[in-house]
Amino acid sequence: MPILIFFIGILSIYSASFKSGQPIDQTLAMRQFLWMAIGILFVFLIVRVDYFKLQDLVWPLYFFSIFLLVMVLFMPMHLGAHRWIPLGGFNFQPSELAKFSVILALSQFFSDHRPEFMLKSKWALLFLMVATPFFLILKEPDLGTGLILVPIFFAMLYLWGFKLKYIAVFIGIVCLASPFLFHFLKDYQKDRLLVFINPNRDPLGAGYTIIQSKIAIGSGGLFGKGFMGGTQNQLKFVPERHTDFIFAVIAEEGGLVASIIVLVLFWLIVKKGYRICSQIPDRFGSQLACGISTMLGFQTIINLGMTMGLFPVVGVPLPLISYGGSSVVITMLSIGLLLNLKMHRPLF
């Protein structure tokens, strides 16, 4: 299933980044293929280990990714952000790794403690565990990846046994504080949020992406304009069309049919994830499954919502489909973990 999604992705990246005369082995699609191969390698590696052994690695990994997040801030700016660490030939995005390691760390924490018997200091620690990477990622700035941490955190809290009403109260506080937080955002981030409320506010500037992406999706109709036939895509009206806005390409060229296929495939993965979550008796495993499923699900929803104008443009890649090595590898790693959890159900 993930492989199927991935192939849809490859085709759309190929279409989105097509330049005439470019040999196939230099296309982005080909590079993505390579990343996928690495990702699959990771899956096979991770499926073979007993996931309990992973528990020992949780904290080192967590601190390592915090370290990388700090380091990335000292990296040269690229596209107006310190999001990438150049690693000889390719760029590594530590926020993707951080997302993954936060899920692991939270699973570990939640399996070690019970909500009924928590000290005040432990609560603070829990909060800090999420807040540190959260703010570091916002600092890069990478709004999308940062915000994804929030629903993951809440979902895992909920599964842990945290009372729903507290979560509601917490969300309420965040909402109340948001005008205050808004103040801290970068100008372009503010623009994006305002544009989300009214895309026609700046049709050639910040609203341009949303408008063009909506036109692309809408004009796809039932069956789409055919592979490589999307005018919005091929004429380069949609910016970032091989990364965050790849879904606009799929929807334009493949129409409603392709969009639904993509949607259903993602749903099947997420559903499977929650099923695994509910079937695993040990708490580390089920928390892990819950975190991963929530991550995949929300990323999909936010990304699709973003391209359709339902969410502000926050920069979340569509798992497995958007071009980007770090994202592909981390997503494959997560899916590998899910498979691992399914296969190594402890026998007690």
Added chain:
Amino acid sequence: MKANRLSVLMLACFLVVLVNLFRMQLIQGDYYRTLSEKNRIRVLYLEGPRGKILDRKTEILASSRLSFNCSVIPSEAKSRIHESCEVIGNILGVDPENLEKRYQKKKPGYFNTILLAEDINASQAIAIEEKLDLLPGFLIETRPQREYPYREAAAHLTGYLGPMIEPEIDELEFYGYRQTDWLGREGIEKSYESYLRGQSGGLQIEVDNRGRLIRALGVKEPQEGKDLELTVDAKLQSHIQQLLKDQKGAVLVMELTEGGILAANSSPSFDPNLFASVSGRKDVGKFLHDNAAPMVSRGIRGQFPPGSIFKVITALAALENHKISSSTVFHCPGFKVIGRNRFRCWADAGHGDQVLSEAFAHSCDVFFYNTGLSAGVDAIYEKSLAFGLSKPTGVDLPSEKNGFVPSRDWKRSTFHSAWYDGDTANLAIGQGYLQVTPIQALVMIAAVASNGQLFKPHVVDKIGGVKVAERNTRPVAIEPGNWKLVKDGLDQVVNSSSGTGRLARVAGLHIAGKTGTAESGQEKTHAWFVGFAPVENPKIAMVVFLEHGGHGGVSAAHLASSVFAWLKRSAYL
């Protein structure tokens, strides 16, 4: 249980997305489709005009005028191409089917336009422009058309423009060239391509689906190429071309203050205007397949045996090595026996006893056989290299040839045979394996004229009004006394009553020079004349080379005389 609730929540979110997809793609699909159809951005290229090529008196040698082309954008014209071609065909008076055939030969690339008709006249362009509403996807593009008013006279010098060939397209795309751009193919157009070329600008406009402008999105102003001012005098250039007429050959004139080329003629010539226009290119075959090789710039690309003009170097090689002096006498009975061969002097009767200055004046071969043999091949070889032979002179024109000077080593490695005295004798009078280009002969004689300044000649004086040319010389180390001896000899060539270069004389001008009559392997010999004037303070050096032109002392010296006379009239001398 809790996981199920989360999963239900997630499902709800997915459903929202799904419903929205339905809404956008099915219910509002038509609305978005029209929006996407309306979305058309065109890039119109604004070509930066190519710089002009001017002579030293800012006379135009090459410039561009505006021409109109009718082009079509395939993606927009597709639907009505047949009807459109008929309309266009009527206006232009061409068969609409031909236009449609040209359209069918399109190349991929969404925004690339296809040229349907080139260089249409202004009234046709306006007529099409008026009907553009009926012609979706069609447009009138303007293109600068290169013109060379001096036609054949400066063809090899200016060169011409030509379209890119397939392998160049990829390479040049990087430098901002478009597939349809033309580039300098020969001469100055080629060697100064990067200066002459304008930077294309562009106009990004949004149009509706009928190609009508909605609004301009952005403009990048095109930049003009730089004008070049040459050291060449266009009047002299065309005067010399008239003198050459159909005679194959080359004439090069250089001033000796900075080493600027005043004229660089090659004959036969071709009309660069034909090459630079789309319609004319159909007729260029006659030049390309002509056996007389009109495309070859003989001045820098022709390699010929220099004949007696080389005796200058032979003499200097012997003088510098103290093998002969001004009083050395060799007897000329009309031949010299070397080994078992008789080497003839050009005068069968012989010249009798000769000293150096007489030998120059009479171009006595026997004297120079002896001189060459006493100097030896190695000394002659060394002096030849010192005068820049067997290497390009470095003039700023493309594809200069090396020429060739033979040596002992070369003969051994190529023919596996020893160097014989006969070879030296041949070399001494500029025959045998030796080959020089006319421009090398020019640089050689200029070095004599200026007492050892080996010039790197140049053609371009100013780029965009900024002077780039400068005197660029390196010394040829010869004892001053020996320069005097050689120059006296060259003086005698023209001014002695029995000198071979008598015909080069111009009243009121003190000219020195050397004639050359080189065996060409055919019945008619090559005629050479190299010279400079005035002798006391040389300002001009010149080479006249006439391929199969007979005797240097007759045809070449005579032509040189006319050129010197022109230069005197025009106050260069």
